[in-house]
Amino acid sequence: MTLVSLAARALSSLAVVGASLWLVPALWFRLPGPEGLRTTVAALAAVLGLVCVIVLWWPQASAIRWRLMGSYLMLLVASLAWWASITPRADRDWAPEVAHLVEGQVVTPARDEASPASARTEAATQGEVLHLEQVRNFVWHSAEDYTPRWESRDYPLEELTSVDLLTSHWMGPQIAHTLVSFGFADGRYLAFSVEIRKERTEQFSTLGGMFKQYELAVIAADERDIIRVRSNVRGEQVHLYRVQMPREMIRELLLAYVDEAETLRTQPRFYNTATSNCTTLVYAMMTRLTDGLPLDYRLLLSGYLPEYVADQDALSDAAPFAELKASSLINPAAIAADEHPDGDFSRLIRAGIPGADRPSY
Known part of the structure; x- marks a missing residue:
């Protein structure tokens, strides 16, 4: 593994971990639906992020590495678009x-x-x-x-x-x-x-x-x-x-x-x-x-x-x-x-x- 490849994998791993630290609680706190659904979706996002980090460092996973990374990127982009659509309101049933x-x-x-x-x-x-x-x-x-x-x-x-x-x-x-x-x-x-x-x-x-x-x-x-x-x-x-x-x-x-x-x-x-x-x-x-x-x-x-x-x-x-x-x-x-x-x-x-x-x- 070259120095450039090592640095690329390290940066990619940090990016996935950082994104997951935002994505998982964002899905759990703000995804519409019952708690069971929110927990399941947030857990799946966490598992996908963890698998992406693992395959980045697993030599035998080269065949699926970038497909998994692409899937995670699509999930992240979709989540960012959803997040931007959540706007504050003044007409809720307030305490x-x-x-x-x-x-x-x-x-x-x-x-x-x-x-x-x-x-x-x-x-x-x-x-x-x-x-x-x-x-x-x-x-x-x-x-x-x-x-x-x-x-x-x-x-x-x-x-x-x-x-x-x-x-x-x-x-x-x-x-x-x-x-x-x-x-x-x-x-x-x-x-x-x-x-x-x-x-x-x-x-x-x-x-x-x-x-x-x-x-x-x-x-x-x-x-x-x-x-x-x-x-x-x-x-x-x-x-x-x-x-x-x-x-x-x-x-x-x-x-x-x-x-x-x-x-x-x-x-x-x-x-x-x-x-x-x-x-x-x-x-x-x-x-x-x-x-x-x-x-x-x-x-x-x-x-x-x-x-x-x-x-x-x-x-x-x-x-x-x-x-x-x-x-x-x-x-x-x-x-x-x-x-x-x-x-x-x-x-x-x-x-x-x-x-x-x-x-x-």
Whole structure:
């Protein structure tokens, strides 16, 4: 066997293995039909790929080597065409907790046309109100038992005072769900979460999330819903950090969430566990608002995201990061505040969080 032939077989083997690592789970997760059919087709594709690799190195198989490789190539081309035909949708039978995406618009007050233009502009800016529809405020009795509530709310943008980063650890210290919560002068908080938009009968799969299993959803919710369900109901470890950010940037980030939800309503996209998730989408929004945010492994290992934010000098300067981290766990306070109404719940979970008693700007 010549060096050229050896290299060709090695590259062909790597190509088949790489293609199979995508093809087999893609067929299993997304091929229409019952689980038995999907399992059978995925297994046959895996066997064909394995046989192709074997015959590449088996001298006595030269007669069938290229016919098998040709068959595998045709299967791969057909699968790629099928894969391209799978497009995201906005009209599925969604699970109740992601049945609606938040809808919002900025409403400006009526202007006195007799006043100077500069005065009218200042008054409009100061009086802007963010009107939201489909704000989630579920009452969770257990992980499967809840009272659904979708509400309309108004938030004066001039009363924005803070932004907080929350990480909810559901798979050890490395992996966490990311939430961002905006605080207002009247003590209300509005939390945003980028989530999988699963169908009514679906369950989350980390691997399935890499194979067009779910669409994306942007949910706006009351903290007593979206934080309490994680800390008190599911038992996830939830950490809260006060973020430092210019007031105008807080406003732009809030509106970016609303704009993202509006876009997803008309142009649905697939969730991807690695590239389009609760953390990377926030990173993408922030890069549109500010320059110089570096790519970092902690954007994938989202449990370490607060350390990344601290490295950008964007966490509260009330204490060093080690102290911020040590004080960030809110589960004991959330459990103690379990029966308290919405505003009290948000206030009580921030007790003892460094910097949470003052604005972000």
